[in-house]
Amino acid sequence: MQADLSPVIAATAQWLTCAYPSGGGALSSALCEVQARQAVTVAAWLRYPTPMDAALVGMAGPGGSARLDWITGADGTGARDTDEHAWRTWVDEVVASWAACLLTDPELADLAVAALAEGSHTAGVSAEFRRLLAPDEADRRAAALLRHPDLLAPVAELHHSQLVAHLKPGQALIA
Structure with a gap:
């Protein structure tokens, strides 16, 4: 049984960076990905706070990206059924x-990271979420779409x- 959330975190972060990509080069893409991964990690650890929760989502699967793709207008690309897009089944809405x-x-974000201190994911681990909590100017530029409230609202x-x-x-x- 898989008790870690790495497939869910990786796929969901990838979905976010595909849906809201960085407009810059390799460094901007990397900074955007780090911010997405930190946000997704915090969200996943909150959503699945115990090893049992993580194991259950590992067994049942998180549901996939179909609804998210539809909401963002990314559905209908035609290649969803291929092995190339199998990672999308691990996206958690x-x-x-x-x-x-x-x-x-x-x-x-501050409340969420503070709440992690009570969970089992951070026990004995020094987790830092600086790029999520205190992005610098380079982070903001790299993730302009990823952090845009109007674009992410849906x-x-x-x-x-x-x-x-x-x-x-x-x-x-x-509301």
Whole structure:
């Protein structure tokens, strides 16, 4: 049984960087990917907080990118059934939505990273999320699309209320 979330994290981060790519060269692409991976890691660790949760998603699968592709207009490329796109089956819609929220809302990102201290994923691990929490100018330029609130809104809004409820239990949700 697979108890780690690396396939979900890798596929969901790849989906985000394909849907909202960097406009620059290799360095910009790498900076954009790091930010996506950090946001997705935080979101996945929040969504699947225990080894049992991770093992269950590893067995059942996260659901794939079909709805996300449809929402962002990336559906209909015709190559979804090939082995080349098999990674898309490991994309987790909720994790992608939560990551989009974290990339566009610094307050939620701070709350999310703080909440990880209570989970089992960070036990004995020194996890740093600087590029998510405190992006510098190069990070912002590299991930201009990935951090644009209007562009990410359709994805972020899918499961925003669930993330807020998870991070701020008992508070009224404002849409």
